[in-house]
Amino acid sequence: RKRCIRISTGSKQLDVALNGGFQTMSVNEVYGEFRCGKTQMAHTMAVICQLPREMGGAEGKVAWIDTEGTFRPERIAEIAERFGVDGQQAQDNIMVARAYNSEIQCEMLETLAQNFATNQYRLLIIDSLISLFKTDYVGRGELQERQSTISLFMRRAAQMADEFNLVVFITNQVMSDPGASALFAGVDGRKPAGGHAVAHASTTRLLLRKGRGEERVAKIIDSPDCPEREATYIITTGGIND
């Protein structure tokens, strides 16, 4: 039987809040405004995933679906340096696939399944989940089809998390439609995009926001085994830290 592994976020405080980090065999979603650190957290996780277990890693490779062109190999090298691992090797262990439309984004999961079958991978990053769906499905008339396609994508990702013992790490935006935000106003008035299609498939959801000065705050919104609580973190050259 596969054993669930936890991967550190790079912040001790946030790891504690998450009972040790993000779990394999689950879908983990971070959502928040621009520049709150979603992509930086993805870069940090991509390095930590490769580390030994005693360093918070999972000794595994990483697959990264990049929908916004924001993956930066230089950042991987900088974060690798913090943890004393070779920058080039850290980059080589991350398979990056750039998706330019939502159809390709969906197909990529199937392509990646073949890589995951090697049992060398422990992390699948999707940064970000919704952006291509937003540009490919416009207007009210396409909303239903958009939602059902997102739903299928999320279900497949969740299934792969289980089957291949992966942390699925998804970044998401906050809802941009002010009318809808007002209607669903929840935690701090900020709601993740994607509605039920995303909510149903996410195991753990984290709301990220800017705090005082350089500080950022992560709030656990939805988790099967953690209470709702907050942790602060900062973004450094070496990635997410305390």
Ligand code: ADP
């Ligand atoms: P999001 O994906 O949520 O829009 P990002 O993960 O791109 O946000 O985070 C952007 C923030 O990360 C910016 O505030 C930027 O200053 C900070 N950042 C990026 N690179 C570094 C670095 N090398 N050192 C410190 N902070 C950085």
Ligand code: MG
């Ligand atoms: Mg980003």
